[in-house]
Amino acid sequence: MKNAAALSGHQPTAVQAVGASASALVGASSPTLGGTATETSTRDRVTQLLLERGATTAAQLGLALGLSPAAIRRHLDAMLADGDVVAREQTVQGSRGRGRPAKVFVLTEAARVRCGTHHYDNMATAALRWIARSGGPDAVEAFAAEQVSALESRCRAAMEDAGDEPLARAEALAGALTAEGYAANATTIASGGQLCQHHCPVAHVAAEFPQLCEAETAVISRLVGTHVQRLATIAHGDGVCTTHIPTQPGRAQSGNPVTTVRTDR
Numbered sequence: 006m007k008n009a010a011a012l013s014g015h016q017p018t019a020v021q022a023v024g025a026s027a028s029a030l031v032g033a034s035s036p037t038l039g040g041t042a043t044e045t046s047t048r049d050r051v052t053q054l055l056l057e058r059g060a061t062t063a064a065q066l067g068l069a070l071g072l073s074p075a076a077i078r079r080h081l082d083a084m085l086a087d088g089d090v091v092a093r094e095q096t097v098q099g100s101r102g103r104g105r106p107a108k109v110f111v112l113t114e115a116a117r118v119r120c121g122t123h124h125y126d127n128m129a130t131a132a133l134r135w136i137a138r139s140g141g142p143d144a145v146e147a148f149a150a151e152q153v154s155a156l157e158s159r160c161r162a163a164m165e166d167a168g169d170e171p172l173a174r175a176e177a178l179a180g181a182l183t184a185e186g187y188a189a190n191a192t193t194i195a196s197g198g199q200l201c202q203h204h205c206p207v208a209h210v211a212a213e214f215p216q217l218c219e220a221e222t223a224v225i226s227r228l229v230g231t232h233v234q235r236l237a238t239i240a241h242g243d244g245v246c247t248t249h250i251p252t253q254p255g256r257a258q259s260g261n262p263v264t265t266v267r268t269d270r
Contacts, residue, residue: 060109149220198250211240
């Protein structure tokens with residue numbers, strides 16, 4: 006979902022406004038948090054890691070950044086106090102050992118907003134409302150599909166050497182999406198594969214217009230080359246956009262190869 010170029014001497018149309026909004030979000034720079042220059046740099050690195058990895062323990066963050074437990078705890082305590090992160094109990098699959106599960110840290114919505122430039126969101130939302138009033142749901146769906154078409158082309162080019170195996174393609178797609186600003190990663194799980202996007206450039210707009218998420222999921226399905234299931238989205242309040250790639254699914258077909266499954270509600 007990229008840029009709509011400004012037209013010299015003309016006011017942008019509603020459609021151009023939405024495109025410009027998405028571009029501004031994807032192209033935004035990393036956040037800068039308060040504190041000394043050194044503290045700011047470290048907090049920026051913590052923020053970027055949390056953005057890329059999602060829920061992460063203090064020990065994992067300290068290891069990745071080369072910081073002592075006391076040092077990483079000091080930064081996390083400051084970020085907790087500033088409302089930039091929240092702490093949750095770590096979800097443990099299968100049997101759990103003795104003791105309480107480790108705490109994981111997750112970026113708050115306010116911190117996510119600072120990872121992108123969301124000040125165009127109101128204009129984008131207003132433009133989509135105008136499209137919906139003027140052309141109905143079909144017009145919104147058509148616009149959403151048009152918005153992700155360029156993203157699909159760029160990702161397909163980046164995945165040219167990925168082969169045909171869906172999980173290998175998902176890993177290549179994660180790299181392509183990360184280059185587009187989505188902070189994505191792909192993992193293998195017991196039931197197949199999982200593509201996670203830890204940043205959504207248009208989450209605030211997609212919260213009202215889920216057609217944007219649906220169009221993006223259809224792109225993922227076509228690029229991976231198989232049926233997928235969107236399990237969670239940042240736009241609907243989840244910490245990560247999660248797409249499941251079943252182990253032995255049917256090949257993606259034209260039309261609507263996408264299933265959206267909500268697991269948190």
